[in-house]
Amino acid sequence: MRTIRLIAALAALAPGLLQAADSPALETAVAEYRTLPREYRLDGIVEAVNRTTVSAQTQGRVEEITFDVDDYVEQNTVVARIKDTEHRAKVAQAAADLKSASARLLQAREEFERIKGLYARKNVSDSAMDKATADLAAAQAELDSATARLEQAQEQLDYTQIRAPYSGIVTHRHVEVGETLSPGQPVMTGISLDQLRVIVDVPQSAIASVRREPQARVYLPDGERVETDRITVFPFADLGSNTFKVRVELPEGTPSLFPGMFVKTGFVVGVKDELVVPRAAVARRSEVTGVYVLTDEGHLILRQVRLGRELDDVVVVLAGLNAGERVALDPIAAGVAIKTQAEARRAAAENGHD
Known part of the structure; x- marks a missing residue:
């Protein structure tokens, strides 16, 4: 009987708190209306901003392939080598x-200076000076032509x-060791996961609102969301x-996403x-x-x-709740309190029956 009186007294004195026998105070919150952004949710497809197919820029036989599908490659790392014997010879x-x-230019310059001196003393003709x-x-x-040819040969060697x-x-390897490549032939395809974006097809009826308020929320598979205005x-x-x-740019380094995945996107x-109600109140x-x-x-209840x-x-x-109703913020403690209430009512019924 003492336990029943204690529960009733606490409920009457503090409607925001409920304390079961031998349990801590139970915190509550009020269900209320809030002004929230209205969203138009659609499915989007994640794609990589940087997706490249590296192609051969010179002709030759593939001598070595240093990476394969699903390998991570650092920038400027060699992914394949072409036999370079001919290019080194060039x-x-x-x-x-x-x-x-260079030697011929030196000789021509010396000859020019000699003829120039003689011409100044009127010892050679105009035709000799012109020559x-x-x-x-x-x-x-x-x-200049030889310099350009050397630069071109060095560039072909670098290729x-x-x-x-x-x-x-x-993501793809297009050639094997021993194949002969020609300029423009694909060698390897790769993507960068550092910069991703979401492609969404927005109906005509909603595109005006998207243009007017360029804000989007991308919901990640782990339950988190990313907000962006880069649309x-x-x-x-x-x-x-x-x-x-509509193309939605994601912040650099967004986790849990890979190209080709479907994600919910809210505009x-x-x-x-x-x-x-607070998320913690949901049981x-x-x-x-x-x-x-x-x-x-x-x-x-x-x-x-x-x-x-x-x-x-x-x-x-x-549905299921009205504004102003008070909900418990700790569902586990609330379940214990309900069990205590049930035991108290059962004890009261037994005492009353006796």
């Missing part, structure tokens, strides 16, 4: 031509080492579906007053989702509710 030949052209000038210009042009343009993961709306609709393609299209018992409601009489979307630390209640 570099050596171009270097020899450059050396020869010396032309020979010097030709030697200079030959040197025999095919490098990764950025850090990423190999690009394509300026034309698809002829078959009458939808506009903010206004605001709406919705009934919410899930097998297939039942509910909250523990504290009645005006100070009793706890488990009320089944239908929930909507979650925002930060609150969850939207679609």
Whole structure:
């Protein structure tokens, strides 16, 4: 009888707190309406911003492939090598031509200076001076041509080492060792997971709101969400579906996402007053989702509710609860309190029967 009187007294004195026998105070919160962003949710597909197929830029036989599918490659790392014997020979030949052209230019310059001195003293004709000038210009042009050929040969030699343009993961390998490549032939395809974006097809009826308020929320598989205002709306609709393609840029390093995954994407299209309760108040018992409601009489009851979307630390209640009702913030402690109440009522009934 003393336990029953204690529970009743606590419920009457503090409707916001309920304390069962030998248990701590039970915190509660009030279900209330809040002005929340109104979302238009659609399915989107994750894709990598950086997706590249590295191709051969010179001809030759594949001598080595250093990475395979699913390997991580650092930027500027060699992913494949082409046999470079012929290219090294061309570099050596171009270097020899450059050396020869330099010698001829030196000789032409010395001859020009000699003829120039004689011409100043009127010891040679105008034609001799013109010839010396032309020979010097030709030697200079030959040197420039030899320099360009050497640079080209060195560049072709560099092309025999095919490098990764950025850090990423190999997704496809298009060649095998021993194959002969030609310029433009694909060698390896890779993607970077550092920069991702979501592609969403938005119906024509909603595209005006998306343009007006460029804000989006991408819901990750682990339950978290990412907010961004970096949105690009394509300026034309698809002829078959009458939808506009919208590209949502994700922050760099967003976890739990990989290209090709489906994700829920919500676009903010206004605001709406919705009934919410703290997320901590929600109790899930097998297939039942509910909250523990504290009645005006100070009793706890488990009320089944239908929930909507979650925002930060609150969850939207679609049905089963009214504004102003008080819910327990600790479902486990509330379950213990209900059990204590039931035992107290049973004891009271037995005492009354006696």
